[in-house]
Amino acid sequence: MNRTLRLARVLLSVQYAYMLEYRAEIALWALSGLLPLIMLALWSGAAAAADLSLSPAELSRYFLAAFVVRQFTVVWVIHVFEEDALQGRLSPYLLQPLHPFWRYLAAHIAEQATRVPFVLAIVLAVWLLGAGASGWPPPSTWLLGLLVIHLAFLLRFLLQSVITMACFWSERAAALDRLLLIPYLFLSGLVAPLEAFPPGLRRLAAATPFPSMVDFPARLLSGGEVDLLGGLATLAAWMALLLPLYLLLWRAGLRRYAAMGA
Amino acid sequence: MGRYLRSLREFWSSSLAIELEYPANALIELLSVLGNLAGSVVVLALFYGRGHGLGGWSWDEALVVLGIYTLLDGFTSTLLQPNLGAIVNHVRTGSLDFVLLKPIDSQFWLSARSFSPWGLPGVLAGLALIVLAARRAGANPSLLTLLGTTLLLLCSALILYSLWFVLAATSIWFVKVWNATEVLRSTLVAGRFPVSAYPPALRTLFTLVLPVAFLTTVPAEAILGRATIPWMLASLGMAMVSLGLSRGLWRHALRYYTSASS
Amino acid sequence: MAIIRARGLGKCFRVADKQPGLGGTLRHFFARRLKDIPAVKDVSFTIESGEVVGFLGANGAGKTTTLKMLTGLIEPSAGEVEVAGYRPFRRQAAFLRTITLVMGQKQQLIWDLPPLDSLRVNAAVYGISEAEARRRIDELAEMLELGEELRRPVRKLSLGQRMKAELLAALLHRPSVLFLDEPTLGLDVNAQVRVREFLADYNRRTGATVLLTSHYMGDITALCQRVLLIHQGQLFYDGSLQELTQQLAPYREVCCDLGAVYPPEAFRGFGELESLAGHRVRLLVSRDQLTGTISRLLLTFPVLDLEVNDPPVEEIIGRLFREGAVA
CATH class of the missing domain: 3.30.70 (Alpha-Beta Plaits)
Structure with missing residues (x-):
């Protein structure tokens, strides 16, 4: 236990120092997640917004929350892993008594920590511009929201880790992730609250893990009505499905990696 | 001049040879173009549900804008992404040394060295959508209108190229900004919609600072027969200025190039 | 006739100064401290056309920095340099056609394609006609003992074959000044000897000037009549190898x-x-x-x-x- 804590502390602090070196890039990255705010600007002027059950204030809170959720659920493990595998850095990692999964997870958490000031600055700017100015839920909901954001992040990390295993079989696995990004973009609730979708599309979205990654945490965070237990159960169910799949693929992948003599 | 054309031929035939080593990419890119297009159309449809409009543009007119966006996105994948995305790596690994020592304009080399055929489906899909939607919107363009539209599309491409190049060139100073261009790409998503759909403040921003308006809305107006001389001139001016800026910046940046040691 | 002339050459680099650990990281975040590090100080020498000169020095002594100033990759912060009558940093096309730079640890060949494809690109860039390029490729390939390797993807070549192909690509435009930075790095003894022999042969045939750095003294003793020794950024010795050994030993x-x-x-x-x-x-x-x-x-x-x-x-x-x- 002691060793685990120490390992976590060292891993996180070294990764944090590393990420601070990349702070300019991370600031830019934070900027690259502006899509929910662009969509907010569109929806706030669109006549179609009148058909939604959300009031303008609720809508702007929703998109601001979706922005925050998106910021802290960004996952890039596939790109790092692909590069590590191609450049041969993976082999030394495999010789260490620590599953590389943890190394990448620590890097992501450190990156999120680096992101905090930039995200706060953007949120503050948007808030000062008058969007989502009122009607926020009490702090207790916020804490719950933070927890759910982390769960959403874990789910996304797990999903991408599963895709990442394709690196063992293909030199261009990252392209697969670009494909996966499309349904994520359109079905997660980043571009519109799910209730704006026609019923058929909405049912389709609900059958995928994507709404759990944005719609559920954003709705919770913005004080909307949510089925808390149902949402958490969905998150847990998807993770319970993906984790064994990941472990299975990892083992098969390693066998292949070893066979290739890399 | 002849030397440049011959170089271009060799550049592109060699990159084609590389890309054809990975045929699976063709399928992935095709799926990605179609998926993105379908998603964008669905999102656009959300705004036009129950007879609503968006920024004073009809459904078919808005589809023209989306078509131009898809075309430019294809152009980005074909030329900008593979070339300008590689500049950062050139700086990081020091292989920029070889580029600088070639008796050919280094900006030309860096901008035209690679060619990815996988952006072409996007270009074709964009063109098809433009023609189809413009027809349905009742446009009956004269030869002059077509020429004007082509000129404006050329301006769009130049502006887009210059923005990308300027961002990529900053990697001379900030070696680690390897995703700065991704920020640009994600922000330009705003160009999927006519600029009049945004609130006034953003409209100004998208015209003067981040010229999204010139990229998609202005050419779309042109093909719909609504182009005005001032906007055309502004677009032309914007293209010239940004191209000049990119060249000036590159020359300036090279003075700061220290070349990765060893 | 002097083909390379350096007078009072100097280069300073500005680097960030960061303490290790989280505290250092945070301090560095808020107040970046920068230091000016002189990499090369007041270096002067001239090299005659056709000479083969070895450039010696420990790691970090300033060899590569000097080489980069001579090729025009970086701008000197002090002094003057002239190569074949040109100011390197202006990188005029005519200058670039006269020189070449080979770096043992960097490569210009396209990884996924056979060297011949990269050579075609180079021929186009340097404006060498296809027939002429073919002739030169044949000639250089013979000197380098390269054959069907030129038709295999670069990633499938051995290190020695790759280095020879790199040399071919670097010499296609018949440069008269060759800058070689560790051209035999990582090669086995046989391949090293092969590369050495080729360079000596090339120098003999074309009268090209060669300036080379190497960690392998074998390269220097086999090729160079004259050496420049650089130590902590300063020129410490300029003369024949034999005299250097007598002076030092x-x-x-x-x-x-x-x-x-x-x-x-x-x-x-x-x-x-x-x-x-x-x-x-x-x-x-x-x-x-x-x-x-x-x-x-x-x-x-x-x-x-x-x-x-x-x-x-x-x-x-x-x-x-x-x-x-x-x-």
Whole structure:
């Protein structure tokens, strides 16, 4: 236990120092997640917004929350892993008594920590511009929201880790992730609250893990009505499905990696 | 001049040879173009549900804008992404040394060295959508209108190229900004919609600072027969200025190039 | 005729100064401290056309920085440099056609394609006609003993084959000034010798000027009549290799096979004992005492065989940098 804590502390602090070196890039990255705010600007002027059950204030809170959720659920493990595998850095990692999964997870958490000031600055700017100015839920909901954001992040990390295993079989696995990004973009609730979708599309979205990654945490965070237990159960169910799949693929992948003599 | 054309031929035939080593990419890119297009159309449809409009543009007119966006996105994948995305790596690994020592304009080399055929489906899909939607919107363009539209599309491409190049060139100073261009790409998503759909403040921003308006809305107006001389001139001016800026910046940046040691 | 001329050449780099650990990271985040590091200071030399000059120095001594200033990759912060009548940093096309740079640890060949494809690109860029390019490729390939390797993807080539192909790509435009930075890095002994022989041959045939850095003294002794020694950014020596060894090592190596085995103490007073293995002893003897020492050795020990050599150059240079003997 002691060793685990120490390992976590060292891993996180070294990764944090590393990420601070990349702070300019991370600031830019934070900027690259502006899509929910662009969509907010569109929806706030669109006549179609009148058909939604959300009031303008609720809508702007929703998109601001979706922005925050998106910021802290960004996952890039596939790109790092692909590069590590191609450049041969993976082999030394495999010789260490620590599953590389943890190394990448620590890097992501450190990156999120680096992101905090930039995200706060953007949120503050948007808030000062008058969007989502009122009607926020009490702090207790916020804490719950933070927890759910982390769960959403874990789910996304797990999903991408599963895709990442394709690196063992293909030199261009990252392209697969670009494909996966499309349904994520359109079905997660980043571009519109799910209730704006026609019923058929909405049912389709609900059958995928994507709404759990944005719609559920954003709705919770913005004080909307949510089925808390149902949402958490969905998150847990998807993770319970993906984790064994990941472990299975990892083992098969390693066998292949070893066979290739890399 | 002849030397440049011959170089271009060799550049592109060699990159084609590389890309054809990975045929699976063709399928992935095709799926990605179609998926993105379908998603964008669905999102656009959300705004036009129950007879609503968006920024004073009809459904078919808005589809023209989306078509131009898809075309430019294809152009980005074909030329900008593979070339300008590689500049950062050139700086990081020091292989920029070889580029600088070639008796050919280094900006030309860096901008035209690679060619990815996988952006072409996007270009074709964009063109098809433009023609189809413009027809349905009742446009009956004269030869002059077509020429004007082509000129404006050329301006769009130049502006887009210059923005990308300027961002990529900053990697001379900030070696680690390897995703700065991704920020640009994600922000330009705003160009999927006519600029009049945004609130006034953003409209100004998208015209003067981040010229999204010139990229998609202005050419779309042109093909719909609504182009005005001032906007055309502004677009032309914007293209010239940004191209000049990119060249000036590159020359300036090279003075700061220290070349990765060893 | 002097083809390379450097006068008072200097280069300063500005680097960030960060303490390790989280505290250092945070301090660095809020207040970046920058230091100016002089990499090269006041270096002057001239090189005549057709010379092969070795560029020596420890890691970080400033060799690569100087090379980069000579090729025009970086701008000197002080002094002047002229190569083949051009200011390198302006990188005029005519200048770039005259020179080439080969770096052992960087490659310009396209990884996924056979070298021939990269060569086609280079031919187009340098404006060499296809027929002429084919002729030159054939000629260089023959000198480099490259054949069907040129038709195999670069990633499938061995390091030695790749380096030879890199050389071919770098020489396609017939440069008259060659800058080579560690051209034999990582190659096995055979490949090293092959590359060396090729460079000597190329120099002989074309009269090209060659400036090369290498960690392998073998490269230097085989190719260079003259060396420049750079130490902590300053030019420390400029002259023939032989004089350098005499200046740095005013002694010679005496190597004897003896008829019996003696303890190390037995050789006291016969110079510095370099090694003793069974019947074989190596002694370093200063030049002025050489004849006296040899005759005493012959009188004192049953000498079966005796040889007098210059000590190996690696030994001398290595000693120089280890002891920091440079004043």
